[in-house]
Amino acid sequence: MSDGKLFAKSNSVELRAELEQAMKKSKSHSRIKIVLRKVIANIILNNNELAAMMPDVIDLFKIDDLEIRKMCFQYLSNYAHVNPRDASEALPYLEQFLNDSSPIVRALAIRTLASVANKDYIERTVGAVRTGLGDVDPYVRKTAAYAVSRLYQHDPTRTEKHNLISELNELLYDKNQVVVSNALASLSYVTDHSRTLTLAIDKAHSMALITHLGNANEWCQIYILNSLMSYVPQNSEEALDLIEATIPSLQHENSSVVLNAIKVIVYYSHYVKNPGLIFPTLPKRLGTSLISLLSKPAEIQFLVLRNVILLLLGSKDLVSFEVEMFFCHNEDPIYIKDTKLEIIYLLANEQNVHVVLRELEEYATEVDVSMARKAIRALGNLAVKLPNAADACVEVIQNLFNEGISYIVQESAVVLKNIMRKYPNKFQQETLELVKFYKLIDEPDAKASMIWIIGQACQFIDSVETIFEVIISNFKDDPIEVQYATLTAATKLYLMLPEKGEKTVLNVLKWATEESDNPDIRERGYIYWRLISSEYASGKSGNFQEVTKEIILNPNPIISPENDSIDPKILEELELNIGTLASIYLKPVSHVFRLAKVKSLPNSPVLQKRAQGPVTSDVTVATKNAQSTSGRKVSVISSPVADTSFPARNLTPRSTSSKQTYDSTGSSNEDISSKDSFAKRLTRKATQLAARKGSRD
Amino acid sequence: MISSLCILHWPESDSHSQVLVSRRYRNDIPNERSIVSSFEILYKKLRPEERVPFNYHRGINYVHIRGANDILLLVTATTNINAMSVVVFLNSFYGILHNYLCQQLSSSNNEDFKHLSLDRDSIIDNVNLIFELIDECLDFGLIQSTDYNILREYIKVNVNLPRFRADGSDITSDESDSESNSKHDVKSRARAKSKSKSNSQTNHNSNIKSTSNHAITNDVIDHSSEFVNSSVLRTYSSAINWRQKGIFYSKNEIYIDIIEDCEFYYDLELGVIKRNEVFGTCAVKCYLSGMPVCRIGFNEKQISRIGNGDPDDASENETEVLPSNQLKADDREEEEDDEELESKEKSPTAEPELAVQSKKSRIPIRNVQFHQCIELATIYKNNLVTFIPPDDKFILMTYHLEQQKQKKKLPLIMIEPTFRVLKSTNKLQVLCVVSTNFKKRIHCQNLMVRIPINPNIFEVDIGKDEDCLKYRAETGEVGYKVDSSELVWKIGAIDGREQARMMAELTLTSAEKVNTTYIQDVLLHRGPIREASAPSDDEDEDSAQAELDQFYGVHGQSSSSAKKLTKQWKIQNFDNDIKLKFSIPMLAYSGLRLNYLSVVEDQLKYSCFPWVRYATESDPHKKTGKGDNKDIAGQNCDYRFRIGISSFQIIGNGTDKPKS
Structure with missing residues (x-):
């Protein structure tokens, strides 16, 4: 009989009747099994009413049939907490099973006992576990090891009081490696959840564990590898030994073993001075074994790629990759392509930039629009990241937008704005080319960028006022960011080219101050209006709007590729968590998992301090240059996880762009996020200037 | 340490999923229903490109993988679990399910059953078995073992196979092969009956191994009554845990x-x-x-x-004899x-x-x-x-x-296609040369060349007569596939270092707008086509009359759905690459x-x-399901040629000069 037919909600009375029927008839066992399956099906259907059947089910323990017993055990562990009184009736049976001759029955009994959180069960479990830990059969010992952590989950104090933890500890010296590894897994659960206990193993034991590594099953290997992380090497040789012993695992078939082995190696290489000198091939080894995982299913690939990002950010010198390996394949899911783009961006340097550019250009002409956009973003970010390759990047971008395809032009606008901020006055020709396509632009992001570009380069553009007229024609319906950009650009236009811009700026300011419903827009409109029309605007020398120009046409702070910098502390913690969920979110563990312990590299005489490489210097540069950038950086990385916060850090496509776009006044380092204070500060600055001027007079 | 594991059935179109099997390990999460529904909400909120396998929502992490037939395996956790292990586990667990529920069928040596994949019904039918499997693979939310070969000996619950429904009560899932396999049905039914009667494992066991060479596992104590093989316990916890003791074959191979x-x-x-x-x-x-x-x-x-x-420091100390x-x-x-x-x-x-x-x-x-x-x-x-x-x-x-x-290096098999448009006669000629670059003694089998005829460029006139395609080939057969708009050239066998030529001619409805720049644009997926093709479909003609006409093929309407299909293809992005499928025995390309x-x-x-x-x-297409353990290495290995503009020739009185 197929189980499908059993999937119907039934109540206890019916099933009880059926059970009685089944008992009476011949071949009762198979009939009982069918009824029990119905019961199990109802567990899945969340039918709590069946807890009333407890006495009947417990009665079935009399039958000597493993399949029936298994199902009864399952029933018991599901409903015992609902019906604790009746569930106690099962205890004598369980007691009896604990002394059964079959190890399977013994193990099942221990497991069931431990998984029920009722008081009388817990009491009984303590004894059962203790005998179970000393059982002759490894399978029972293994089950007992888990029973300890189960018990710990229900009642930590009792578990510790009865010394079960230390007895579990004994199992670490068991001669059977399956028992050892499962005991390790169980212990690591306990220590993860305990405030006081930590797992610490000594040198001899860690070497013993490594010998187990060779002949344990794949999952056991993982537990063993993980526990190796709790050993703190006291000198470099130890660390080297351990690294060497772990290396064979890099070729394991199970991707998880590979990744965990990498984690262990990365961990130990913190305790070796210049691991690169001692193991010249190590970076390549790690690289190839990570790459080899890219032929696995997409989910695994994704995880690997996230961890590659982590390694690239943190221990760049420990892994070496060829960027070609991360080129996207046609059939990759989008999220893989995304992540690969990030990696391509991170890996790009002056040597391989030509290959990368060719590849990105190909993506940009691809069918998939979102992919094409992302490729262009990546191109733009590369131009910002690699000053020597900027020309080549911009050339590619120019080739792309010259085709006149709407979305490519829009994306190019966003990207080119960033490039202009990084290299002011460098790519005028390209900018002018782009402006020709102004009619194709309709997305807010692109439009705001385009307006900023026009405002910035208005001197060089022919008939800029007509272009501007077209763009601002539906000023009132534009999103607020575009309106901000328009306001600023119009003012700039007026300041640079008073004759051409006068009409435009009047129009825009009029709209902003009289017709806009948004107070921020209105306020900004007023500020510009006052700045322009102020009596002090022309300054002492009487040049046209000199003071206003000083305020508004300040050179922009140069943006820096702030992407590849995470706080080294966080990186360190993440590296200890390679392959875990935190490594995907790339966020400090405590932000996602509130109760998790913070991991850090334990101190040891040979602990190598993380090199103060370019990563940190980047941060400082950024802080000096622009508060806003660094302030945002922190928020990007360490912001508490929002609800659907994934992907949290999308390095390539988004981060350099959107937000900083609109601190477009060029006058200060303000971020758009502080726009309310922006107005105030601007006025303050204006008054200060005026006051200074007045005092000089 | 995962908190729960669920198997869901969630078709794209449905707003809700169905929980098929669920198992929880820790009490730190709400019940399955609310978890699944919050997962659904979370998932639906995400844009397609954000639908990564790992999601986080209100303190609960969701890890999922998708299988075939809308099956979804979902794991939840509240702690920072080892995500890699979980994903690998999910994949191998899916493989195990696949092996259990589908593979055993196919071992009956029937070709039709080879491509079964896991679906909702087969899971529901085997909930009990799946529970056993989950219990064996996971303990306390920690992964124990996922070795199918061991589990197979360990857990011997009967698989309920949808096609073997003995009573023939409902045959909902038998769609495809009900007719063609009636013969087999009878057989299988008979077997199923015997199975249900005896309910013994021996019978079942013999089904698993398809070869004539049966293993006799003489360590098994009691075949018929014990449904768990206790010897496996020892295997499981011994050093060599992938092989049980006491296997015997009469002929060792x-x-x-x-x-x-x-x-x-x-x-x-x-x-x-x-x-x-x-x-x-x-x-x-x-x-x-x-x-x-x-x-x-x-x-x-x-x-x-x-x-x-x-490579040089190979220390050749072969001291071991x-x-x-x-x-x-x-x-x-x-x-x-x-x-x-x-x-x-x-x-x-x-x-x-x-x-x-x-x-x-x-x-x-x-x-x-x-x-x-x-x-x-x-x-x-x-x-x-x-x-x-x-x-x-x-x-x-x-x-x-x-x-x-x-x-x-020269490619193993090389293709040189030429598309020649004859403007005067509205014909498209496709010339194609296949040349092989491996040793003469080696033969390539089942070579299939699929040449796309891009409907954005060429409107093939399929409607009226059968002979829209004429072809001449030195070897093999050529056909035009309407549904995917491609020429398929099948060659049964071709030797190494050989060339074969083929020419096919298709009638076009019009060849007027075909010119080089247009083709170039299409090949590069450039703007105009994408926008132009979508709205040009006049949707308003679907009055009932026209529909009926079309259905019966009267009033000048053709009953062929080709038109619709081409339209569909146009809107979608058409794949412009020539694809090859082949197999070459006796050759390892790498030289290994x-x-x-x-x-x-x-x-x-x-x-x-x-x-x-x-x-x-x-x-x-070889690799269908994820759990298909037969050939896992390369997924979706394509052998493709990208067509460039130089492959196109336009001949006739068009505006363009003919290219040589």
């Missing part, structure tokens, strides 16, 4: 298949190989008694020191000689790719991954792969070859070869029959 899947991308416009990768799999079928130790050596020294970078080689050497050497001869002949002219390899140059193998039975530590010592094999089929190792560094093989069993001391097979393949 080991089959080693080296199968290489090619992923290849050639740009015809530039004449450049863009991608040339080989995904190799070494699959072993092993019918050996006792605890045999197998040793395998390859012709490639570097197999053991992949990525080590320095090795058992004699059981591979017959003569046959192989002859072949090698032949190869060398041949390469000498041709190398000055054509620079054939095999010549490069026979020079004993280093094969750039990377990413070798070994099955857990291989002693990883010893590979480095004497360049031999030593292992105690699991019983029956398994993948010994997989490897990956980048031929990127050898881009100059088995040099040495020995099987030693200390106690039984039998001689065994080794069989070695090589094949190079490309077949994008």
Whole structure:
């Protein structure tokens, strides 16, 4: 009989009747099994009413049939907490099973006992576990090891009081490696959840564990590898030994073993001075074994790629990759392509930039629009990241937008704005080319960028006022960011080219101050209006709007590729968590998992301090240059996880762009996020200037 | 340490999913219903490109993988779990389910059952079995074991197979093969009856092994009554936990298949190989008694020191006395000689790719991954792969070859297509030349060339007559596939170093707008087509009358759905690449070869029959389900050629000058 037919909600009375029927008839066992399956099906259907059947089910323990017993055990562990009184009736049976001759029955009994959180069960479990830990059969010992952590989950104090933890500890010296590894897994659960206990193993034991590594099953290997992380090497040789012993695992078939082995190696290489000198091939080894995982299913690939990002950010010198390996394949899911783009961006340097550019250009002409956009973003970010390759990047971008395809032009606008901020006055020709396509632009992001570009380069553009007229024609319906950009650009236009811009700026300011419903827009409109029309605007020398120009046409702070910098502390913690969920979110563990312990590299005489490489210097540069950038950086990385916060850090496509776009006044380092204070500060600055001027007079 | 595991059925179109099986391990999460529903909400909120396998929402982490037929495996956790383990586990668990619920069917040696995949019904029908499996694979939310070969011996609950519904009560899931397999149905029904009657395991057990060569596991205490094989417990916790003791075969055989899947991308416009990768799999079928130790050596020294970078420091301290080689050497050497001869002949002219390899140059193998039975530590010592094999089929190792560094090599099979548009007669002529670049003695089988006829460029007139396609081919058959708009040229077998030509002619409705710039635009997926094609479909003609006319093919309407299909294709983005499918036995593209093989069993001391097979393949559709363990190496290995503008010729009184 197929189980499908059993999937119907039934109540206890019916099933009880059926059970009685089944008992009476011949071949009762198979009939009982069918009824029990119905019961199990109802567990899945969340039918709590069946807890009333407890006495009947417990009665079935009399039958000597493993399949029936298994199902009864399952029933018991599901409903015992609902019906604790009746569930106690099962205890004598369980007691009896604990002394059964079959190890399977013994193990099942221990497991069931431990998984029920009722008081009388817990009491009984303590004894059962203790005998179970000393059982002759490894399978029972293994089950007992888990029973300890189960018990710990229900009642930590009792578990510790009865010394079960230390007895579990004994199992670490068991001669059977399956028992050892499962005991390790169980212990690591306990220590993860305990405030006081930590797992610490000594040198001899860690070497013993490594010998187990060779002949344990794949999952056991993982537990063993993980526990190796709790050993703190006291000198470099130890660390080297351990690294060497772990290396064979890099070729394991199970991707998880590979990744965990990498984690262990990365961990130990913190305790070796210049691991690169001692193991010249190590970076390549790690690289190839990570790459080899890219032929696995997409989910695994994704995880690997996230961890590659982590390694690239943190221990760049420990892994070496060829960027070609991360080129996207046609059939990759989008999220893989995304992540690969990030990696391509991170890996790009002056040597391989030509290959990368060719590849990105190909993506940009691809069918998939979102992919094409992302490729262009990546191109733009590369131009910002690699000053020597900027020309080549911009050339590619120019080739792309010259085709006149709407979305490519829009994306190019966003990207080119960033490039202009990084290299002011460098790519005028390209900018002018782009402006020709102004009619194709309709997305807010692109439009705001385009307006900023026009405002910035208005001197060089022919008939800029007509272009501007077209763009601002539906000023009132534009999103607020575009309106901000328009306001600023119009003012700039007026300041640079008073004759051409006068009409435009009047129009825009009029709209902003009289017709806009948004107070921020209105306020900004007023500020510009006052700045322009102020009596002090022309300054002492009487040049046209000199003071206003000083305020508004300040050179922009140069943006820096702030992407590849995470706080080294966080990186360190993440590296200890390679392959875990935190490594995907790339966020400090405590932000996602509130109760998790913070991991850090334990101190040891040979602990190598993380090199103060370019990563940190980047941060400082950024802080000096622009508060806003660094302030945002922190928020990007360490912001508490929002609800659907994934992907949290999308390095390539988004981060350099959107937000900083609109601190477009060029006058200060303000971020758009502080726009309310922006107005105030601007006025303050204006008054200060005026006051200074007045005092000089 | 996961908190719960659920198997869901969630079709794209439905707003809600159905929980098929669920199991919880920890009490730190709300009940399954609310978890699943919050997962649904979370998932639906995400844009398609954000639908990554890992999600976080209000303190709960959701990890999921998708299987075939809208099956979704979902794991939840509240702690920072080892995500990699979980994903790997989910994949292998899916594989186990697939093996249990589908593979056992296919072992009945019936071709039709080979491509079954896991679906909702088969899961629901086997909830009990799945529970057993989950309990064995996971304990307390920690992964225990996912070895199918072991589990198979361990858990022997009967599989409820949808097609074997003995009473014939409802046949909902039998869609496709109800007619064609009526004969088999009878048979299977009979078997199912006998199964339900006896309810014994022996019968079932015999179904699992398809070969004539049955293993007798004489360690099993009591076949009929015990439904758990207790000997497995010992196996499970012993050092060699992938092989149980006491296996006996009357005839000892080991089959080693080296199968290489090619992923290849050639740009015809530039004449450049863009991608040339080989995904190799070494699959072993092993019918050996006792605890045999197998040793395998390859012709490639570097197999053991992949990525080590320095090939020269191979320390050849073969102090260990090795058992004699059981591979017959003569046959192989002859072949090698032949190869060398041949390469000498041709190398000055054509620079054939095999010549490069026979020079004993280093094969750039990377990413070798070994099955857990291989002693990883010893590979480095004497360049031999030593292992105690699991019983029956398994993948010994997989490897990956980048031929990127050898881009100059000729592709195995080369295609030169020409599209000739005759404007005067509204005809499209497709000329195609296939040339093979491997040794003469080797044959390529089942070559299939699929040439796309892009409906954005050419509107093929299919409607009226049957003879819209005329073709002439030196070998094989050509057909036009309306639904995917492509020419399919099937060649049963072709030898190495040969050429075959084909010409096909299609009638077009109009060839007026076809010109070079237009084609160029289409090939580069440029703007106008995408926008123009979508709205041009006049939707308003679907009055009932017209629909009926169309259905019956009267009033000048054709009943063919071709028009609709082409329209559909137009809107979608059409794939412009020529795709190839083929298999070449006896050839390993990488040049990898088995040099040495020995099987030693200390106690039984039998001689065994080794069989070695090589094949190079490309077949994008070979791998259907995730759990299909047969050929895992390369997923979706395409052999593609990108068409460039130079492949198009326009002849006639059009505005464009004919290109030569």
